[in-house]
Amino acid sequence: MRGLIPLLLGLALYGCAVGPDFKRPGPPSSAYTPPPTTVGEQHTQYGDEVAADWYALFKSDAINRLVHDALAANPDLEAARHNLRAAQYELQAVAGTALPQLAFEGKATRAHVNGSLLYEPDEKLQVTANQYSLGLSLAYDLDIFGGLRRTIEAQAAQTSGVGRQALNIYVTLVDQVVVTAFSYAATVEQIDVTRRLIDDLQKQYDLTHLLEDAGKIVRSETLQAQTQLENTRASLPALEKQRDVYRNALFRLTGQAPQDNSVPLLTLRDFTLPAQLPVSLPSNLVRQRPDILEAEDMLHRASAAVGIAAAARLPSLNLSAQFGQQSIKTSDLLSKSGEIWSAGLDITAPLFQGGTLRAREKEAREHLLQAQAQYRSTVINSFVEVENALQALQHDADDYTAHTVALDAARANRDLSRTQFERGSVNELVVLTAEQQYQNAALSEVRADVQRFSDTAELFRALGGGWWNHADPQTLPAVTETQR
Numbered sequence: 001m002r003g004l005i006p007l008l009l010g011l012a013l014y015g016c017a018v019g020p021d022f023k024r025p026g027p028p029s030s031a032y033t034p035p036p037t038t039v040g041e042q043h044t045q046y047g048d049e050v051a052a053d054w055y056a057l058f059k060s061d062a063i064n065r066l067v068h069d070a071l072a073a074n075p076d077l078e079a080a081r082h083n084l085r086a087a088q089y090e091l092q093a094v095a096g097t098a099l100p101q102l103a104f105e106g107k108a109t110r111a112h113v114n115g116s117l118l119y120e121p122d123e124k125l126q127v128t129a130n131q132y133s134l135g136l137s138l139a140y141d142l143d144i145f146g147g148l149r150r151t152i153e154a155q156a157a158q159t160s161g162v163g164r165q166a167l168n169i170y171v172t173l174v175d176q177v178v179v180t181a182f183s184y185a186a187t188v189e190q191i192d193v194t195r196r197l198i199d200d201l202q203k204q205y206d207l208t209h210l211l212e213d214a215g216k217i218v219r220s221e222t223l224q225a226q227t228q229l230e231n232t233r234a235s236l237p238a239l240e241k242q243r244d245v246y247r248n249a250l251f252r253l254t255g256q257a258p259q260d261n262s263v264p265l266l267t268l269r270d271f272t273l274p275a276q277l278p279v280s281l282p283s284n285l286v287r288q289r290p291d292i293l294e295a296e297d298m299l300h301r302a303s304a305a306v307g308i309a310a311a312a313r314l315p316s317l318n319l320s321a322q323f324g325q326q327s328i329k330t331s332d333l334l335s336k337s338g339e340i341w342s343a344g345l346d347i348t349a350p351l352f353q354g355g356t357l358r359a360r361e362k363e364a365r366e367h368l369l370q371a372q373a374q375y376r377s378t379v380i381n382s383f384v385e386v387e388n389a390l391q392a393l394q395h396d397a398d399d400y401t402a403h404t405v406a407l408d409a410a411r412a413n414r415d416l417s418r419t420q421f422e423r424g425s426v427n428e429l430v431v432l433t434a435e436q437q438y439q440n441a442a443l444s445e446v447r448a449d450v451q452r453f454s455d456t457a458e459l460f461r462a463l464g465g466g467w468w469n470h471a472d473p474q475t476l477p478a479v480t481e482t483q484r
Contacts, residue, residue: 035279044276046279048276055178059271060272066264158301179458184247204418268446299375323340
């Protein structure tokens with residue numbers, strides 16, 4: 001017996017944990033296509049690092065302020081931080097179960113017993129007395145097959161995954177603020193364009209009205225001009241509604257309720273399209289994107305769960321000990337005669353569970369295969385997002401160039417038709433058609449312009465948001481070095 005306990009302790013300290021040991025997935029075999037060196041007005045730097053404050057590349061003080069406000073006050077990010085701290089405390093609680101559990105016990109009771117306590121007639125013994133006891137108890141799971149260690153491992157992976165979720169909220173929040181600011185500015189620009197068009201159409205209608213009064217044109221041409229004017233004016237409320245939706249979205253993202261104070265002044269003319277676009281290597285991307293890292297943590301958790309299920313089918317050994325004092329008199333409570341103690345080794349082994357434990361292990365292995373497939377899916381999806389963002393930027397550049405040329409042509413055609421109308425060379429319908437073409441071209445040019453900015457922001461998000469290069473970790477969710 002003296003040699004058995006040290007042997008069991010040695011097994012507990014140096015025994016192997018059953019189940020697979022987790023190995024971090026290696027670099028992906030497939031990747032996105034290296035981007036061209038030039039994408040429209042922008043140049044890509046393949047293999048460069050993504051800055052944590054990538055939004056500052058747009059050189060807008062208003063956007064910088066909005067992002068900082070969101071990081072400081074967004075309730076979703078704050079909730080994610082608290083959720084992460086709670087998960088870290090849960091990990092501490094689970095890890096504590098691997099240590100010896102020591103407890104103090106004290107009790108004072110008064111009881112009456114009779115002879116039945118000694119399997120004698122009741123009347124043979126009649127005692128009423130107090131009883132006092134106090135002492136320490138110890139319990140320790142030797143964990144010789146590593147079930148407890150795998151449980152802690154699974155909880156650590158779960159906690160790390162919660163940290164990745166918080167990081168994903170952080171990265172997504174920055175992107176949402178920037179893209180919403182672009183959309184808000186574009187809508188404001190479309191409103192300004194529409195108002196200028198309304199002013200121009202009002203002047204055209206007034207001129208048409210004068211020409212009708214002078215008998216130079218017929219009534220139908222004046223009505224056509226009025227219809228064009230009112231249709232354009234009717235499009236303004238929808239744009240203003242859209243502007244208000246984006247403005248209120250910025251309030252929500254920055255942790256404010258909609259209120260009277262306005263958001264910072266945002267105009268497309270104040271934004272600068274970043275000239276240099278860093279593009280991470282695929283091997284780096286899988287170590288940087290929060291959703292890939294979270295999928296990796298879930299894969300780790302599923303791997304540990306196989307060990308937990310395997311250990312449940314094997315014997316468990318527990319050490320227990322108790323030392324204390326027990327007496328019917330308080331004066332004898334701390335005396336040698338009142339001393340009690342016990343020590344023991346508990347061994348429990350499942351013999352027949354109706355196949356439940358075997359099924360649980362098979363279930364855990366299937367979940368591991370599921371986690372592996374989900375990890376691959378997350379990696380592929382991230383590559384697709386980067387590829388889509390790069391291709392979108394190329395198409396955006398071509399699209400913006402085409403819309404700029406179309407706008408110049410529509411403006412020239414509108415000005416020419418007005419001149420010809422004033423000279424009597426064309427009728428009002430020609431002018432109104434040219435005005436409509438110019439209006440469509442002007443609004444489309446604004447949309448094409450903002451799309452370049454939005455897709456640039458999407459590229460930075462798809463590359464992971466640069467959180468790992470953050471100079472001030474206090475503004476990030478509480479991420480430990482091991483989680484990075």
